[in-house]
Amino acid sequence: xxxxxxxxxxxxxxxxxxxxxxxxxxxxxxxxxxxxxxxxxxxxxxxxxxxxxxxxxxxxxxxxxxxxxxxxxxxxxxxxxxxxxxxxxxxxxxxxxxxxxxxxxxxxxxxxxxxxxxxxxxxxxxxxxxxxxxxxxxxxxxxxxxxxxxxxxxxxxxxxxxxxxxxxxxxxxxxxxxxxxxxxxxxxxxxxxxxxxxxxxxxxxxxxxxxxxxxxxxxxxxxxxxxxxxxxxxxxxxxxxxxxxxxxxxxxxxxxxxxxxxxxxxxxxxxxxxxxxxxxxxxxxxxxxxxxxxxxxxxxxxxxxxxxxxxxxxxxxxxxxxxxxxxxxxxxxxxxxxxxxxxxxxxxxxxxxxxxxxxxxxxxxxxxxxxxxxxxxxxxxxxxxxxxxxxxxxxxxxxxxxxxxxxxxxxxxxxxxxxxxxxxxxxxxxxxxxxxxxxxxxxxxxxxxxxxxxxxxxxxxxxxxxxx
Numbered sequence: 001x002x003x004x005x006x007x008x009x010x011x012x013x014x015x016x017x018x019x020x021x022x023x024x025x026x027x028x029x030x031x032x033x034x035x036x037x038x039x040x041x042x043x044x045x046x047x048x049x050x051x052x053x054x055x056x057x058x059x060x061x062x063x064x065x066x067x068x069x070x071x072x073x074x075x076x077x078x079x080x081x082x083x084x085x086x087x088x089x090x091x092x093x094x095x096x097x098x099x100x101x102x103x104x105x106x107x108x109x110x111x112x113x114x115x116x117x118x119x120x121x122x123x124x125x126x127x128x129x130x131x132x133x134x135x136x137x138x139x140x141x142x143x144x145x146x147x148x149x150x151x152x153x154x155x156x157x158x159x160x161x162x163x164x165x166x167x168x169x170x171x172x173x174x175x176x177x178x179x180x181x182x183x184x185x186x187x188x189x190x191x192x193x194x195x196x197x198x199x200x201x202x203x204x205x206x207x208x209x210x211x212x213x214x215x216x217x218x219x220x221x222x223x224x225x226x227x228x229x230x231x232x233x234x235x236x237x238x239x240x241x242x243x244x245x246x247x248x249x250x251x252x253x254x255x256x257x258x259x260x261x262x263x264x265x266x267x268x269x270x271x272x273x274x275x276x277x278x279x280x281x282x283x284x285x286x287x288x289x290x291x292x293x294x295x296x297x298x299x300x301x302x303x304x305x306x307x308x309x310x311x312x313x314x315x316x317x318x319x320x321x322x323x324x325x326x327x328x329x330x331x332x333x334x335x336x337x338x339x340x341x342x343x344x345x346x347x348x349x350x351x352x353x354x355x356x357x358x359x360x361x362x363x364x365x366x367x368x369x370x371x372x373x374x375x376x377x378x379x380x381x382x383x384x385x386x387x388x389x390x391x392x393x394x395x396x397x398x399x400x401x402x403x404x405x406x407x408x409x410x411x412x413x414x415x416x417x418x419x420x421x422x423x424x425x426x427x428x429x430x431x432x433x434x435x436x437x438x439x440x441x442x443x444x445x446x447x448x449x450x451x452x453x454x455x456x457x458x459x460x461x462x463x464x465x466x467x468x
């Protein structure tokens with residue numbers, strides 16, 4: 001292997017192992033990926049590169065104690081996550097000059113694991129849309145076809161991993177924002193259970209919909225990054241019970257024979273399921289059966305009546321991103337429209353919506369309790385052309401188009417279940433198509449064991465997009 005030219009062909013864990021064996025230094029990894037990011041970022045992955053900070057950290061880590069399997073491995077942090085001293089625009093022109101003086105739990109966890117951030121990855125304004133086309137910046141596109149979207153809101157993170165600009169990256173997911181871009185970019189996208197990752201220091205998400213997670217080429221890399229960012233911090237209002245072993249170790253466990261529910265009917269709107277997405281779901285069902293699991297057709301566990309409740313909570317979350325009045329004109333039309341909807345919700349009505357959403361979640365969890373996992377498509381279609389959803393002239397139409405594109409993912413944000421999109425399928429013209437598995441709340445280890453078993457049976461890590 002030519003180490004200098006082929007480092008990006010290795011998984012994040014393989015790169016960490018080279019660092020541990022002192023066959024490659026953190027500085028060499030950083031320089032390799034910074035060169036690629038500077039030369040090859042035609043996918044709209046980064047909004048800010050921090051080469052000086054990355055090199056300083058790499059030098060400091062060279063002789064530092066080994067912090068774990070990803071020690072010395074480069075990564076990147078989503079532009080929604082607070083990173084002390086680094087511009088963090090939240091995907092918005094209204095916050096173009098915002099530089100936080102504190103880091104959040106995700107950033108701190110990655111640093112404690114010995115990882116090195118190369119900068120901030122692109123996200124749409126406040127992470128709201130399911131596409132990543134921030135104002136005044138290039139859109140994030142899938143490296144499999146640069147005319148098509150990378151998805152959102154962690155589109156920059158997924159584009160960076162798929163294009164080999166970092167080996168693994170962090171994302172966040174309030175309605176599918178990790179799993180959507182993972183499907184568009186042919187990657188593993190892991191949304192952990194509610195309470196698995198701390199909301200420190202802001203604790204500003206009152207609905208319980210959103211969490212941080214990981215985007216990677218392999219299940220094991222995704223699990224290792226979850227090990228880095230997961231865990232309770234003093235002051236957390238609630239948390240998921242800690243696992244009995246590392247999430248990475250769970251990938252080596254036999255999941256046993258599982259009962260797996262499946263459905264393909266869209267959850268939140270009437271949407272046509274593309275034949276390739278249906279084929280991916282059907283093929284995944286057959287693969288799971290071949291692995292000895294029982295696959296059972298079930299009804300959609302969330303009623304359509306839950307959709308307006310979710311939308312109320314989503315609109316209020318957008319309204320919570322307060323912008324100084326003199327900068328409101330910089331907001332995108334979709335953000336203004338959602339924010340106006342959110343501000344129109346009274347305090348009591350918001351409280352009632354949260355209560356209703358929790359009851360719908362409880363009913364869904366009860367219906368799914370007999371099953372160890374749930375299989376659905378990730379998206380209703382393969383990645384769409386850039387601009388196919390965005391509609392600044394009609395934000396309501398934009399929002400409805402988003403629902404048709406991604407009618408499955410938000411169900412597991414409502415229930416708090418862990419969920420993962422796996423890149424099991426490709427269309428005849430080479431576009432990636434993901435399928436989604438979810439598990440009971442707090443059963444992230446079982447979900448990872450199952451996902452790793454699926455990957456072992458149908459490996460995908462050696463697939464490379466054009467111009468890799």
